[in-house]
Amino acid sequence: MDNKLQAFRKSAANLTRAKDVGAVLEYNEESVKHGLVLTQEQAIRLLETKDEELRYNGRLEFGEGILGKLIIAFCDSPYMNKQNYSQNLERLVEIFYYYKGEMWELLSDDELIDYMKSFFNGSCEGSLELLESRELDSLARALRRK
Amino acid sequence: MEQLQKTSPIRPENLQKEAYLESLLAEGERTGILSSAEADEIRYNLLELLASRLEHLYGKTTSSVPDEWASDLFDCLLYTMGAWLQISPTPEAALDSLRNTSTAFLYQKGLRLMHLFLADIRRMAEEIYATRVPCRNGFYQSAVTRELPGFLASCRPEKNAHQHGSSIFYTPAYMEKGISGVWYMRQYAAALLLENRFCSLFPEEDLQTVLDTPDGRTGNIFLAVLSQVSLNLLAKGIPSCAPVPAEALASLPRTEGELLARLYTAFGNANSYLRACLPSIAKELTMYR
Secondary structure, three states: OOHHHHHHHHHHHHHOOOHHHHHHHHOHHHHHHHOOOOOHHHHHHHHHHHHHHHHHOOEEEOOOOOHHHHHHHHOOOOOOOOOOHHHHHHHHHHHHHHHHHHOOOOOOHHHHHHHHHHHHHOOOOOOHHHHHHHHHHHHHHHHHHO | OOOOOOOOOOOHHHOOOOOHHHHHHHHHHHHOOOOHHHHHHHHHHHHHHHHHHHHHHHOOOOOEEEHHHHHHHHHHHHHHHHHHHHOOOOHHHHHHHHHHOOHHHHHHHHHHHHHHHHHHHHHHHHHHHHOOOOOOOHHHHHHHHHHHHHHHHHOOHHHHOOOOOOOOOOOOOOOOOOOOHHHHHHHHHHHHHHHHHHHOOOOHHHHHHHHOOHHHHHOOHHHHHHHHHHHHHHHHOOOOOOOOOHHHHHHOOOOHHHHHHHHHHHOOOOOHHHHHHHHHHHHHHHHHO
């Protein structure tokens, strides 16, 4: 990343966060209808995963971010349960950012999430491995060929 | 009684034209005019501004962008605000604006300035095209007919005010150093226009004689014409671009210093742009002694 932006981000880093955790927990109001909630600890870990993935994939997030949309899209999935909910969300964040770049920014956030949800609940039958290595990989290759 | 003069702890030599905002912030911190906390808050506000600009530009479809996009836009923001701060009466006033005015407001001011500069360039480009010198210098012709219009067509101050493209090969005789982007192109167009206006004072056939040479086809055409006019002024006392007979060259001063002194006198009240070029002309004319 360019030094200017990186330097500014480092020096302002201590002024951010806190409100983010609260924003993630607000989505519990929707997910609880399907018997799923995130604890504060899980919300923090999800945010850490997101930050890590943004860094790893060389991306900068702005606005409301992606977590809320992922929670809303997947909390009603028949393949989500109390045991795997938090971990699955973390994996979905990883997969989302990886394929956002792999698809050359050709899909909007909403379009990519729609595909992810449709594959996850459909042909992948809840398998994140199949979602990642089969369905989204094929989609990315098809998009890049266009 | 002796007058007391207010001195500033800000060292102008520490302020960089191309990174004015960043260097102003650093200088503010170094001198203690800004506390570290204040400087960090300004940096944080700049990041907030970046986030809001990213959302404005891309937010309809995405909530994240590749770092390169963000970084490029951030450079553009810093450049735009830096340009506005640079026209403050003093660096202290600029620092004061940075501390007491919202970053969003400063950015809007900078953006407005960029649009005004762009309108200036557009106006000048039309006149440059209308007064272009008929010559075979491909770099010059390409700059006037392709690269300058190309810049105007592609420049979006909201996204790329800091870039002026790297494909303009023709260089005016004099350009300020350490500037870039829209600011650079405004100076570029002003210089080119001035050079065109000067060249258009002379008959086309004389211009073609001067410029239809290896140097005239690749180098700066204004300097070639100015050099010929200088020869005429010194040898014959007339501001012409016509060829000078060899015997007339014998009367030229012998040293570069003498040549320059005579040129300054000969060009009398000429504008500062032309006068800034005279040292290189004097150096060149030593070849004719």
